[in-house]
Amino acid sequence: MIKKDSFLQNFGGNLQQVIGLLEENFLKEIEEIRIRVNKPLLLFCKKKEYFIKRDGKITQNMEQAYFPNSEDIRHTLEKASRYSMYAFSEEIKNGFLTIEGGHRIGIVGKVVVENGFIKTIQNISALNIRISHEIKGCADFALQYAVQKGKFYHTLLISPPACGKTTLLRDMVRQLSNGKKGLFLGQTVGVVDERGEIAGCYQGIAQNDIGIRTDVLDGCPKAEGMLMLIRSMAPRIIAVDEIGKQEDFLAIESIVNAGIQLLCTVHGNDLKEVKKRKILGEMLTDGVFHTIFVLSDRKKTGEIKNIYNQNLEMIYET
Numbered sequence: 097m098i099k100k101d102s103f104l105q106n107f108g109g110n111l112q113q114v115i116g117l118l119e120e121n122f123l124k125e126i127e128e129i130r131i132r133v134n135k136p137l138l139l140f141c142k143k144k145e146y147f148i149k150r151d152g153k154i155t156q157n158m159e160q161a162y163f164p165n166s167e168d169i170r171h172t173l174e175k176a177s178r179y180s181m182y183a184f185s186e187e188i189k190n191g192f193l194t195i196e197g198g199h200r201i202g203i204v205g206k207v208v209v210e211n212g213f214i215k216t217i218q219n220i221s222a223l224n225i226r227i228s229h230e231i232k233g234c235a236d237f238a239l240q241y242a243v244q245k246g247k248f249y250h251t252l253l254i255s256p257p258a259c260g261k262t263t264l265l266r267d268m269v270r271q272l273s274n275g276k277k278g279l280f281l282g283q284t285v286g287v288v289d290e291r292g293e294i295a296g297c298y299q300g301i302a303q304n305d306i307g308i309r310t311d312v313l314d315g316c317p318k319a320e321g322m323l324m325l326i327r328s329m330a331p332r333i334i335a336v337d338e339i340g341k342q343e344d345f346l347a348i349e350s351i352v353n354a355g356i357q358l359l360c361t362v363h364g365n366d367l368k369e370v371k372k373r374k375i376l377g378e379m380l381t382d383g384v385f386h387t388i389f390v391l392s393d394r395k396k397t398g399e400i401k402n403i404y405n406q407n408l409e410m411i412y413e414t
Contacts, residue, residue, distance in 0.1 A: 098124055098227060099197060106195050106225075108171025110150075111137075114162050117152020127229070127258075131169060132222040136161035143258070169220055176201055187292075187315070189214045198228035198296020198303030228296045230304055234260075234398045235267035239276075241403055241412070242359075242387045246280045248272055248333060249386030250352070253361040254370050260397030261361045262293050262337055264389075266304055267398075268359060269294065269335050273307020285310045286331035288321030294337055319343035326354055335359040345375045352384060366390055367404055380408060 100123060104116050111131065115123075128140040136158050137148045146154040147161035155161065176195050177184045187193040192202045202224035208215045242251045251268075255261035275282030289295050289312050295302035297314040306312070311329045313321040318336045322344075325331055334351055336344075339360050351358050364370040367390060371377040379385070383406045392401040392414065403412035 098126070102196055103199070106172065106176040108175045109168035110162070111164060111168050111172055114148060114150055114152055118148070122154070126227050128227065129225040130222070131164050131172070133166050133169060134163055137164055169223060172223065173220060185216060189216050191217065192291070194292040194296060194298055196298045196303065198298065200226045200228070200292060202226065228304060229263055229397070230266065231263055231397060232267060232270070232305070235264055235271055238264065238268060238389055238400060239271060242268070243280050248280065248283065248357050250358045250384055251387045251389070252385045253389045253391065254364045254367060255361060255391035256365050256393045257363060259391045259393050261391055264391070264398035265335060265337060265359065265361055266294050266306060269310060270305055270307040272333055273309040282309050283332040284330065285333045285335060286325035286329050287312045288316055288318050288325065288334070288336045289314050290316060290318050290321065291337070294335070319347040322347040322351060326350060326356065331356060333357045333359055337361050338363060342375065345379070367402070367408065383407065
C-alpha cells in the first residue's frame with residue numbers, strides 16, 4: 097500500500113508534481129510506473145496500461161503523455177537514495193534499489209564491468225518502480241490445503257508472470273509465522289529474499305508484514321541463503337521466491353533432509369510445463385511437494401486455478 101507523502105519524496109524533477117497529481121484512489125491501485133528518457137510516462141494498474149499527462153490525468157493517447165527527461169531520472173535516483181548513491185551501490189549493481197515502503201526501483205543503463213564482474217550502472221536511461229502490495233488474507237484458501245492437521249508441508253506455487261505469486265507467498269509466510277487460532281500454531285519461518293520483494297527490507301527493516309516469527313536474509317542468493325538459515329536460525333519453514341538454478345535444488349535437498357518444510361515459487365503456466373524441467377520435474381515425480389498450486393492469469397491477484405496433491409492428482413479446479 098502506498099503512503100502518498102513518503103512515496104512522493106522519492107521522485108525528483110517534474111515527476112514528483114506529475115505523479116502527485118494522480119487521483120489518490122488510483123494511486124493506491126498502481127502496480128508499476130515506468131520512466132524512460134524522452135519516452136511517455138507509463139503506469140500499469142489492474143493489468144492495464146495508461147499514459148500520464150503533465151496534469152496527473154491518465155490517458156490512452158501517447159501524444160498527450162508527459163515525457164520525462166534525463167534530469168527527471170537523475171533527480172529521482174538522488175532522492176530515492178537520499179542523496180547517497182554509494183550507500184546503495186551493492187543494490188544498484190544488481191539492477192535495483194529498494195525504497196521505504198518496500199517498493200523497488202529497477203534500473204537500466206550503461207553497465208560498467210571490471211574483471212568480469214558488474215561494478216555499477218551509469219548513464220541510467222530508465223526506471224521501473226514496482227509497487228509492493230500486501231493483500232492480507234489472500235492466502236486463506238491456499239492454507240486450507242497446504243496445512244493438514246495443524247502441520248504445514250512442502251508447498252510449490254506455480255505462476256505465470258505478474259499473477260500475484262509473491263503477494264500470495266508473502267501472506268502465507270505471514271500467517272504461518274503468526275499462527276491461526278484453532279487451525280495451526282505459529283512457526284519460525286526463514287525467508288531468503290534475494291531480490292527484496294517478499295519482505296521489502298529498507299535499511300534492514302522489513303517494510304511488509306511477514307509475521308512475528310520470521311527471519312529474513314535480504315539480498316542473499318537463494319542457495320547460499322537456504323543453507324545459512326539451516327545452520328544459523330533453525331527455522332521450521334524456509335520460504336524462497338522463484339527457484340530455478342541447479343544450486344537452488346541442491347539446497348532444497350538439504351532442506352528436505354533436515355526435516356524443514358519448504359515454501360517456494362516457480363514461473364510456469366501449468367504443471368505439465370514445469371514437469372518438463374529436469375531437476376524440478378524429478379522432484380515433482382518423486383512426490384517431494386505435498387501441495388502444488390497453479391495460479392490463474394486472470395485479473396484477481398493470487399487467484400488459484402488448480403491444486404495438485406503429492407501424487408500429482410488434481411484435487412481442485414476453478
